[in-house]
Amino acid sequence: EYYEMPYILSKFNDVKVTFNLVPVLVEQLMDYAEGRAECKFTNLALKPADSLTEEEIKFILFHFFNVSEKTRIRVYPRFYYLLRKRGKPYEIESRWKYFTLQDLRDLKFYWLFSAISPLIIESNPILRDLREKEHKYTDEDVKILYDEMLPLIKRTVELYKELYESGQIEISTTPYYHPILPVIYDSRNAEISNPYTRRPDFSFSEPENAKKHIAKAIQFMKEKLNVEVRGMWPAEGSVSMDTVQIYREHGIKWIATDEEILFKSLKAYDREKIYRVYSVNGLKIFFRDRTLSDKIGFEYTQRGEVESALDLFERLRDLSKIENRVVSIILDGENPWDNYPNGGHKFLETLYGLLNKCTRIKTATFSEVAEENADPLYYLHPGSWIRGDFTTWVGHEEKNRAWKYLKQVKSILKGHLNPQAEEELMCAEGSDWFWWYGDDNFTLYYREFDELFRKHLKRALELANLEVPGFLDEPIKKEMQSVTPSVVAVAYVNPKIDGVVENYYEYLGAGEFDVSTFSTGQMAVKSYFLEKIVYGFNEEKLFLMLKPQPGRIIERLDLYFEGGRDVILDLKTKTSNHDNVEFAWKKVLEVAIPLGVTAGADEVKFYLIIKGEQVSERYPRVGSFKIKKLQKDEIDVMW
The missing domain is CATH 2.60.40.10 (Immunoglobulins)
Structure with a gap:
């Protein structure tokens, strides 16, 4: 998806788009592309099948199927056959021994191959030849595939740079480690945003730390991509009045968030008002049209791609009947396209083709629109693009405990902090650690996320030559629990089974x-x-x-x-x-x-x-x- 989004756009010169690249993601992509990154997954993929241990085989069988079944597994019959042979994750213990060396080679191949855009495969003769084999891959085939993938990662990053330099796209960014900046700036923002938030039994306020995430992101984008950052997408659209000034201090001209923040700021629900640009103390702010954005992100994934593109285009045409409306469509990165049957290619090509020829609708980058006049907004409600508050990251017992661990480690490090230890702490401030705590989001890797979060805190102390306290060995994440009723049954019932609730x-x-x-x-x-x-x-x-x-x-x-x-x-x-x-x-x-x-x-x-x-x-x-x-x-x- 990272390659397909700019590649498809490049065929429609008159359509402009803003891509938000998170620095820590670009850093990781470049580490892989330049051969600096090493991980257990790729090491096992490249290890000869006949030298894999029992534990390594079980690891592969658990992890290498954890991709989209619909768009990455079922499209390759051999990959899908191997998934059915494995069964459910809990069946690995009884089934692993039935996987032949050839099964394992094919599985490793398809785990890597399924991550490559079909658009790239069609243009690459080596990849096309590998695809034609369909099965009976060798260890050497897997190595050839991996070696072919590394320059493709580098090419993906370069494609964004080329479109940026041509002026067709704007590249915005996010505070470096993707933190919920208003909470880092002042944890009281969580309670102001939603008074029902169960706040931690402590508070903290670290404006200087918030500034470092912004400054580091701007510096990285300039040094690595030669991008002059003018706008930012705050992590998860998280905004507040007190963070407005620090964006301005670093030369940022605009930020964006969700429409619900505007409604809460105005204390009124008026959808017409989302189609304007606002200025808060000199910082331009865009509020996304959630309806249109979520149609692309979720609803259209269940419909025909051409039909969906036509539907969106007609909705935009209807909005264009009133002049000078600014419609902000903001998507959650690459996430939507993995849910489309063909990666959303037809949807994007159809939509961009219609926009390319339409004279009533003008596409523009956020910075271009930010140059125009804006309506003053005197209050910006603190919140994010999820429910308009911060409860996804603060409030649950596990989330609050994670914040407490972070605060305790910072207290221990006072007077002992060095740049390396500070980097570990900034990494631990990233939003995703707190996202996976609690019971509102699920990942098969919840144990690993928990362990990694605590490892960053431990490493910060080790880098400062300080003793690691025992509480950092205590997992924050509880084991997954079953879903219980929102209303519990209290009496016997004897309904008539007729498909109608009559009374x-x-x-x-x-x-x-x-x-x-x-x-x-x-x-x-x-x-x-x-x-x-x-x-x-x-x-x-x-x-x-x-x-x-x-x-x-x-x-x-x-x-x-x-x-x-x-x-x-x-x-x-x-x-x-x-x-x-x-x-x-x-x-x-x-x-x-x-x-x-x-x-x-x-x-x-x-x-x-x-x-x-x-x-x-x-x-x-x-x-x-x-x-x-x-x-x-x-x-x-x-x-």
């Missing part, structure tokens, strides 16, 4: 899971299929009532019970793999399942997968729902 009393006393939104690990996203899941029991059955989002069509429901039997319901043919499971689909989907199918004496753990409209969605996103079975004597007490 309130059918599910009176039932429990509920709110699944209207869930985390992708990237952002909080509206659920495609469901608004909520209602559950209930009687003495013999578990009842589920699935309420869909308006207009959604469910074609199949798969239920997986931990320790129990799978239930597969085909709503189109009205058939089930269990004769004694009753279900109906009209306005809602209702299911009645004998308790014997669900297993578990006291509780039921399950997850479900819904399919329809060529879309598949899992609930919950990771893990399982956990519900306590109601016992008759408990109900007698309650009622």
Whole structure:
């Protein structure tokens, strides 16, 4: 995606785009391109298959499938076959020994190859020849592939430089280690942003440290890319009144954030006002159109690419009926394109082609628009582009504990700080450490993130020749827990299974899971299929009532019970793999399942997968729902 975005744009000379490059990402890309980076993943990919140990094979089987199944695995039949052969991660222990040396060579090859843009493959004869083999790759093939990839990484960075020098794109950047700058500047911004935030039992204010992230980013972009930075995307769109001045002090002309920050700043919801440029104490600020941005980031990934591009273009044409509107479409980096069937190529080519010929809509860089007049904004509400606050990084017990560890280490280092130790602390201030703490975002690598965060703090102390305190050996992250109901069932229910909830009393006393939104690990996203899941029991059955989002069509429901039997319901043919499971689909989907199918004496753990409209969605996103079975004597007490 890093290559495709500028490459596709380069074919449409009259379309201008701003790309935000985070310094620490560019630094890592250049380390790989210039052969300085070394990691366990690439080392194992290059290690001859016949010399891999049992533990290394298990490592490869766990990690090398952790890419998009839809866009990186299924497109290569051999890669997909190997995934099915491995099964679920918990099955590795029993299946690893069935992987042949050839299986391992092919897996290592496809793990690397699937990361390369199809646009690059088509233009590279070596890569095309490798693709044609399809299987039976050798260790030498893997080495040839890797050696071919390194200059491609360098070429990707150079492509951005070329488009910047041509004037077609602007390159903005982010404070160096991607920190939530308002919280670094003054932790009280978290509580001001959302008074319900559970604040840490301490506070800190480090304006000078915030400035260092900005200064280091500007210096890096100048030295490495020869880019004169004029604008910044604050990490996660995080802004506040007190950080405005430090951007200006470093020559930054503009920043951007989400529309919700504008509404909170104005204390009024008026969408028309997002189509202007504002000035806060001389700093220009753009507020993104969340609706249009999220259509590209999420909704259009489920639709045809040409159809989606036409839809967006028509929406922009409608907005252009009023002159001088400034429409800011801001996407979460490369994240959207990995969810499009073909990487979003057709979408971007169609959209850019339409914009290239359109005289009513003018594309421009943010700096070009920032030169024009702006409306004054006298107050900037502190917050980010996620819920308009900082609760993604502050407030949860784990997140607050991480901030406490950071503060404690800084206190120990007072009077002993040197540049190397300070660099480790700045790295530990990056937003992603705090993103993965808590239960709102999930990654398979939560243990590794936790360990790395604490390693940076330990290393800072070691570089200052100070003793590492024992608390840094204590993990912050708790082991993943099951998803529990937002409303707990308190009474038996006996609904009529007809696909319609005829009255309130059918599910009176039932429990509920709110699944209207869930985390992708990237952002909080509206659920495609469901608004909520209602559950209930009687003495013999578990009842589920699935309420869909308006207009959604469910074609199949798969239920997986931990320790129990799978239930597969085909709503189109009205058939089930269990004769004694009753279900109906009209306005809602209702299911009645004998308790014997669900297993578990006291509780039921399950997850479900819904399919329809060529879309598949899992609930919950990771893990399982956990519900306590109601016992008759408990109900007698309650009622």
